[in-house]
Amino acid sequence: MHGPExxxxxxxxxxxxxxDRVALVFAGVERTHAELHDRAARIAxxxxxRGVRAGDRVALLLHNGLEFPETMLACHRLGACAVPxxxxxxxxxxxxxxxxxxxxxxxDGPLPPGEEAPQAPVRxxxxxxxxxxxxxxxxPKGAVLTHANLVASTLSWIHxxxxxxxxxxxxxxxxxxxGGINGMLPFLxxxxxxxxxxxxxxxxxxxxxxxERHAVTMCIFVPTQWDQxxxxxxRSRLRVAMWGAAPASRQTLEALARTYPGVDIxxxxxxxxxxxxxxxLKGADSTRKMGSVGLPMRDVELRVVNEAxxxxxxxxxxxxxxxGPLVMHGYWNNPEATAEAFAGxxxxxxxxxxxxxxxxxxxxxxxxxMIVSGGENIYPAEVERVLREHPGVTDVxxxxxxxxxxxxxPVAFVVGAKVEGAELIEHCREHLASYKKPTAVHFVxxxxxxxxxxxxxxxxxxxxx
Numbered sequence: 001m002h003g004p005e006x007x008x009x010x011x012x013x014x015x016x017x018x019x020d021r022v023a024l025v026f027a028g029v030e031r032t033h034a035e036l037h038d039r040a041a042r043i044a045x046x047x048x049x050r051g052v053r054a055g056d057r058v059a060l061l062l063h064n065g066l067e068f069p070e071t072m073l074a075c076h077r078l079g080a081c082a083v084p085x086x087x088x089x090x091x092x093x094x095x096x097x098x099x100x101x102x103x104x105x106x107x108d109g110p111l112p113p114g115e116e117a118p119q120a121p122v123r124x125x126x127x128x129x130x131x132x133x134x135x136x137x138x139x140p141k142g143a144v145l146t147h148a149n150l151v152a153s154t155l156s157w158i159h160x161x162x163x164x165x166x167x168x169x170x171x172x173x174x175x176x177x178x179g180g181i182n183g184m185l186p187f188l189x190x191x192x193x194x195x196x197x198x199x200x201x202x203x204x205x206x207x208x209x210x211x212e213r214h215a216v217t218m219c220i221f222v223p224t225q226w227d228q229x230x231x232x233x234x235r236s237r238l239r240v241a242m243w244g245a246a247p248a249s250r251q252t253l254e255a256l257a258r259t260y261p262g263v264d265i266x267x268x269x270x271x272x273x274x275x276x277x278x279x280x281l282k283g284a285d286s287t288r289k290m291g292s293v294g295l296p297m298r299d300v301e302l303r304v305v306n307e308a309x310x311x312x313x314x315x316x317x318x319x320x321x322x323x324g325p326l327v328m329h330g331y332w333n334n335p336e337a338t339a340e341a342f343a344g345x346x347x348x349x350x351x352x353x354x355x356x357x358x359x360x361x362x363x364x365x366x367x368x369x370m371i372v373s374g375g376e377n378i379y380p381a382e383v384e385r386v387l388r389e390h391p392g393v394t395d396v397x398x399x400x401x402x403x404x405x406x407x408x409x410p411v412a413f414v415v416g417a418k419v420e421g422a423e424l425i426e427h428c429r430e431h432l433a434s435y436k437k438p439t440a441v442h443f444v445x446x447x448x449x450x451x452x453x454x455x456x457x458x459x460x461x462x463x464x465x
Contacts, residue, residue: 006122006147008076011188018165018191026066026196033191040073045114047074050105054079054120057130059103061085064199067110068175079120081127084176086451097132101142124148130332131178131272142332143273152325153275154185156298160280168214170195172221174451182276183220204228211236222453223248230255244268245453249388269293273328279361292360299324304355309344315354317364321346371400371408378410378436386431392419397447397455412438413460
């Protein structure tokens, strides 16, 4: 049997196998697999009437709901490319993405279904998604993910997670984020059920009720969400509890194991340019290799290299570079950034990491977040890990601040109570080389995070802080 050429073909296989099974649930409304594809075909007719043609970009400014997957599949039916936009962005940020992508139309609400549009010819190399990275430095860049990328990442996910048509998925991630899309697609491909959660005001009690009502078996939340979910009394029957986007503390992992005895705790790490997840830490490794992000998924070729593109030795710090079918086509309309990202023939992740003797990956930090103080490299993630171990700290981020003598110095932003800054600095001095300790601690009520749950460090570096 030949592999599916494009995403619609892959997802329709699931629909043909289980047409009458529920595919999606949101706010009490259900869509079977047959209904989902029927609605996508009829929404495609509406888009075609708006002038959308094969190769066009269609911007999706939508909250989580049934409209998102229906409209995305409608785009693919026409051979168009969906451009998911984070609805939390400001108008000027949205305007930039609309202009940069050259989107022919913007969908910001439900579309009345039309007659029914036939499937346009689509090649594996055609763009399926244009996902703008969170833009932690400068303007966001549009990562072009092809149908081949999404088919490969979906099949890799199914293979690695052992997902079946009887599994039920629930995600705490927004659908405009690659993690939200990447998690939902395997279940549509299998003819299984995916439960969509609201994107506004995370409610752990409501999430647990959904998990119970739909007998959810596989679930992903960021660690701060898991802390809230595991605090709710429940009778959920999870077999897989996934987390990602930010480091999970030992307390979070212990709470997961306590709340769901026998659950497989899985850490997922990846990035937009890689069509979602690239490495997983699962099974017994989640405790044996705690702190690691695991091993590469199927179809992910990964190295850890120095500036000369040579592999570093075990436990040496280098940059993660990738090759394989999950790697994006390139950055939209940005040949310079694309050439830089693919220097040496591998995609440069911008993430620094080490690999142990067994090949397990341990993230050190983002390359651009590294602090150089008096000629010494300081990795904020290492300082954050030590600070997180202090009982008075509930959340923390460390950034570099200008220093007249050292060039840069680490500064900590802490969410916590009943603890003095001096005590935290002393705590770091006990567990780290002296030059790594923060020279200042600022207490804040919360850390600024993007939709993926990652701390927006540029906001902490701004002069008012």
